[in-house]
Amino acid sequence: xxxxxxxxxxxxxxxxxxxxxxxxxxxxxxxxxxxxxxxxxxxxxxxxxxxxxxxxxxxxxxxxxxxxxxxxxxxxxxxxxxxxxxxxxxxxxxxxxxxxxxxxxxxxxxxxxxxxxxxxxxxxxxxxxxxxxxxxxxxxxxxxxxxxxxxxxxxxxxxxxxxxxxxxxxxxxxxxxxxxxxxxxxxxxxxxxxxxxxxxxxxxxxxxxxxxxxxxxxxxxxxxxxxxxxxxxxxxxxxxxxxxxxxxxxxxxxxxxxxxxxxxxxxxxxxxxxxxxxxxxxxxxxxxxxxxxxxxxxxxxxxxxxxxxxxxxxxxxxxxxxxxxxxxxxxxxxxxxxxxxxxxxxxxxxxxxxxxxxxxxxxxxxxxxxxxxxxxxxxxxxxxxxxxxxxxxxxxxxxxxxxxxxxxxxxxxxxxxxxxxxxxxxxxxxxxxxxxxxxxxxxxxxxxxxxxxxxxxxxxxxxxxxxxxxxxxxxxxxxxxxxxxxxxxxxxxxxxxxxxxxxxxxxxxxxxxxxxxxxxxxxxxxxxxxxxxxxxxxxxxxxxxxxxxxxxxxxxxxxxxxxx
Ligand SMILES: Nc1ncnc2c1ncn2[C@@H]1O[C@H](COP(=O)(O)OP(=O)(O)OP(=O)(O)O)[C@@H](O)[C@H]1O
Ligand SMILES: [Mg+2]
Numbered sequence: 001x002x003x004x005x006x007x008x009x010x011x012x013x014x015x016x017x018x019x020x021x022x023x024x025x026x027x028x029x030x031x032x033x034x035x036x037x038x039x040x041x042x043x044x045x046x047x048x049x050x051x052x053x054x055x056x057x058x059x060x061x062x063x064x065x066x067x068x069x070x071x072x073x074x075x076x077x078x079x080x081x082x083x084x085x086x087x088x089x090x091x092x093x094x095x096x097x098x099x100x101x102x103x104x105x106x107x108x109x110x111x112x113x114x115x116x117x118x119x120x121x122x123x124x125x126x127x128x129x130x131x132x133x134x135x136x137x138x139x140x141x142x143x144x145x146x147x148x149x150x151x152x153x154x155x156x157x158x159x160x161x162x163x164x165x166x167x168x169x170x171x172x173x174x175x176x177x178x179x180x181x182x183x184x185x186x187x188x189x190x191x192x193x194x195x196x197x198x199x200x201x202x203x204x205x206x207x208x209x210x211x212x213x214x215x216x217x218x219x220x221x222x223x224x225x226x227x228x229x230x231x232x233x234x235x236x237x238x239x240x241x242x243x244x245x246x247x248x249x250x251x252x253x254x255x256x257x258x259x260x261x262x263x264x265x266x267x268x269x270x271x272x273x274x275x276x277x278x279x280x281x282x283x284x285x286x287x288x289x290x291x292x293x294x295x296x297x298x299x300x301x302x303x304x305x306x307x308x309x310x311x312x313x314x315x316x317x318x319x320x321x322x323x324x325x326x327x328x329x330x331x332x333x334x335x336x337x338x339x340x341x342x343x344x345x346x347x348x349x350x351x352x353x354x355x356x357x358x359x360x361x362x363x364x365x366x367x368x369x370x371x372x373x374x375x376x377x378x379x380x381x382x383x384x385x386x387x388x389x390x391x392x393x394x395x396x397x398x399x400x401x402x403x404x405x406x407x408x409x410x411x412x413x414x415x416x417x418x419x420x421x422x423x424x425x426x427x428x429x430x431x432x433x434x435x436x437x438x439x440x441x442x443x444x445x446x447x448x449x450x451x452x453x454x455x456x457x458x459x460x461x462x463x464x465x466x467x468x469x470x471x472x473x474x475x476x477x478x479x480x481x482x483x484x485x486x487x488x489x490x491x492x493x494x495x496x497x498x499x500x501x502x503x504x505x506x507x508x509x510x511x512x513x514x515x516x517x518x519x520x521x522x523x524x525x526x527x528x529x530x531x532x533x534x535x536x537x538x539x540x541x542x543x544x545x546x547x548x549x550x551x552x553x554x555x556x557x558x559x560x561x562x563x564x
Contacts, residue, residue: 018128019156025131027123028152028159029139032174035146038186045528046141048501049208051134052124058163059184060116067107067114070178075100103180112180116167117187120159120175140500150174195524201245203479204531207519213531215479215524217246218419222478223453224444228461229483232511234518235457236263238481238533239423240543242455246421247271253419254384256409260398260426262391267546273385278401279392281372284379288404289339291332292377293411298332304407305332307435312400313361314433320358324348341365341374370397386412399429403436410443413452420452427456428463431470441469444476460485461492471495480523481533484509496523505530 014020018027047053062070078100106112123138125131139149152159155172179187200216217223225242229235246253255273257264265275277283288308291301306325310316316324327347331339345366349359364370388405390398406424413420422443430436444454456477464470474480474495482496488503498506502521509519518533535543 014156015128016153017151017156018131019160020128023126025125025128026156026160027125027128027131027135028156029121029123029135029142030150030152030159030172030174031119031121031142031147031177032150033148034177034179034183038145042145043187045499045502046121046138046145051137051501053134053138054122054124056118056120056122056160056163057187058118058167060167062114062116062178064107064110064113068104070114071100071104071107075104106180112182115179115181115184117177117179117184118163118167118171118175119177119187122160137500144497144499195527195529199249201242201249203242203481203522204520204529204533207530207532210532213522213524213529217453217478218250220478220525221448222444222476223448223451224456224477225453225479225481226456226458226461226474226477227481227483228458228485229481229518229520230459230486232513233483233485233509234512234533235459235483236261236425236547237512237535237543238483238518238520239425239455239457240264240267240547241533241535241539243267243421243423244271244539244543250419252384253421254416255386255421255423256412257385257387257423258390258402258405258409258425259387259423260390260393260402260429262389263425263547264387264423265389267543268385268387270542270546271385272383273387274381274383276379276381276386276388277392278388278390278405285373285375285377286379286404286408287338287340287375287377288373288407289331289341289344290377291338293407295411295414298335299329302329302332304403304439307439308400308403308407310435311403311430311433312397316358316361323358338376340376341370369394399433399436402430403439406430406436406439406443410447413447414450418451420447420450421455422447422452423455423457425457427458428460431458431463431467431473434467434469437464437467437473438469441473441476444473461496462489465491465495478525481531482506482509482521482523483518483533484511498528502528 018025020026043055047055103112107114121138121142123131123135125134135151139151142149150173152172152174158170159172159175161169177183196212196214197216197219198214200214200219203213203215205212217225227235227238243255243257247255255268257268259265262277265277268275275283276286278286289301289305291298294301294304302325305328306321309324309328310321313320327344331343331347337343342365345359345362348362365374388409390401390405393401402424409422413422424430424440427440430440440456444456447454456473458464461474461480461482464474480496485506488498488506492498493500493503498521506521509521512518517535520531520533522529522531
C-alpha cells in the first residue's frame with residue numbers, strides 16, 4: 001500500500017500518531033488529566049533545554065456566570081455519586097466536594113477565576129524514531145509528575161494546529177482543561193527558579209544560565225544537607241567549600257568533621273582548628289563509655305554503647321547481643337562511676353554465664369588492638385573547629401570508631417552554644433549497619449534543637465535506602481546535592497522523585513577533572529536544580545592545597561600507615 005503523503009520529503013505528511021512538516025517530524029502528546037498538585041517550576045523539569053519539545057498553551061477566561069454554572073454542575077455530580085454510596089472512593093469525592101466549595105467561594109470573592117486551557121506538548125525530531133523517542137521520554141516525565149498522557153491517534157492535525165482567538169475550533173479529547181487561576185499560573189513556563197536566600201551561601205551556578213543559587217541552611221525546618229557522588233566527583237571538596245562559605249557568612253559557626261580518610265586535617269588546621277588523630281590513640285583517648293556525651297542520660301548512653309558494640313562485632317548472636325546489652329545497662333546503672341572498657345570486660349567475664357565467645361571478642365579492649373581506648377577521656381579540644389581523623393584505623397573497626405565519635409560529637413554539639421556544623425564524610429560506613437544507621441538518623445533529626453546541621457557525605461544515596469533509618473535520614477535532609485553517580489536505580493529514582501531524564505543525566509554529569517567544576521543536580525525542597533559547583537580562584541587554591549595535602553605532617557608522621 002502506498003502512503004504518498006508520508007513519503008514526500010518536502011510537503012506535510014501525517015501518520016496516525018505523528019506529522020511531518022518540512023524536515024521535522026512532530027509527535028504530539030495531550031494531557032487529559034493534570035495532577036492535583038505540581039512542584040514549583042515543574043514545566044522546566046518536563047521540558048529540559050536538551051530536549052526539542054514545544055508546549056503550546058492557550059487560555060480563555062470564562063465569565064463568572066459560566067464559571068459558577070460549571071462549578072455547580074461539577075458539584076452536583078459529586079453530590080450524586082456520594083449520595084449513591086460510592087463508598088470506596090468516598091474520601092476522594094469528599095475532598096473534591098470540599099475543594100469545589102472552596103473554589104466557589106474564591107470565585108465569588110473574585111480571587112480566582114476559571115479558565116478554559118488548551119495544552120499540547122509536541123516532541124520534535126529530524127526522523128520519526130527520534131521524535132517518538134523524545135515523546136516517550138516526555139510521557140515518562142509527565143506520568144512521573146502525575147499527569148495522564150495520551151497520544152492522539154488520527155487526530156494529529158487537530159492537536160497541533162495553532163490556537164485561535166476564540167478557542168472554538170475542533171480539538172481532540174484531552175486537549176481542553178478547566179483550571180483555576182492558580183493552575184494557569186503554575187503552567188507559566190518562565191518561572192524564575194533561581195533561589196537567592198538572603199544571608200545564604202553560594203551553592204552553585206545554574207547549568208542552563210549560570211544564575212547563582214544561594215541557600216540559607218538556617219532558614220529551613222532541617223539544617224542538614226547531603227552530598228552524594230562517585231569517587232572523584234568532588235564531594236569532599238564541596239563539603240569543604242560549604243564549610244568555608246558558612247564560616248564567612250557566620251564566623252561564629254563551630255565545625256566538627258568526622259574524617260575517615262584523614263583528608264580535612266590541613267583545612268581545619270589552616271582555619272585555626274584542632275585535629276584529633278584517632279588511630280592507636282595518637283592524640284589521646286575518647287572513652288566510648290563516658291555518659292557525658294548524653295548529658296548524663298545513662299539509659300540513652302547504654303543504648304548507644306550497645307549500637308557501637310554491634311558495629312564492632314557484627315557477627316554477635318542474638319543471645320550474645322542480649323548478654324552484652326545487659327552488661328552495658330548494668331554498668332551504666334552504677335551512677336557513681338564513669339565506666340571504662342575494662343569495667344565492661346570484667347562484667348562480661350565475671351558475670352553469670354560469663355566467658356565463652358563474648359569474652360573472647362571483648363578481649364580486644366583488654367589486651368588487643370583497642371586496649372588504648374580503655375580509660376577515661378583525655379582529649380578535650382577547645383578550638384571551634386575540630387576534625388577527627390580515622391586514617392590508619394583498620395577498616396573492620398571503622399564503623400565502631402565512627403559510632404562512638406559520632407556520640408561524642410553529638411554531646412559536643414549539644415553542649416556548645418551558637419550555630420554548629422557536623423560534616424560526616426564516608427557516611428555509608430555508618431549507614432550499612434542497622435544500629436549505627438539508626439543513631440545517624442536520630443542525630444540528623446535531633447541536632448536541629450542544638451542549632452546544628454549535618455552535612456552527610458557518601459558515595460551513593462543507594463547506601464541509605466537499605467534501611468528504614470537511612471530513608472528517614474534522606475527525607476530529613478533539606479538539600480541534597482547529587483554529583484556524578486555511577487548509576488541510579490529505579491528505587492533511588494522513585495525515592496528522590498527524579499525524572500527519567502535526570503536519572504539518565506546523573507551518570508553523565510561532568511567531573512571536576514573534566515571541566516574544572518562539579519556538575520550536580522540539587523534537590524532543594526521540591527525543586528530540582530542542575531548546578532555547577534564552582535569555586536573562585538582563591539577558594540580553589542586554598543581548598544585544593546588543604547584538602548589535597550593528605551595526612552597532616554606531625555611528629556610521628558613517618559610511622560603512619562593508612563590501611564584505607
Ligand atoms: N567544585 C570543584 N572545582 C574544582 N575542583 C574540584 C571541585 N570539586 C572537586 N575538585 C577536585 O577534584 C578532585 C576530587 O575531589 P574530591 O576529593 O572532593 O572527590 P570525592 O568525591 O570526595 O572523592 P572520594 O570519593 O574519592 O573521596 C580533587 O582534586 C578536587 O580538588
Ligand atoms: Mg572524598
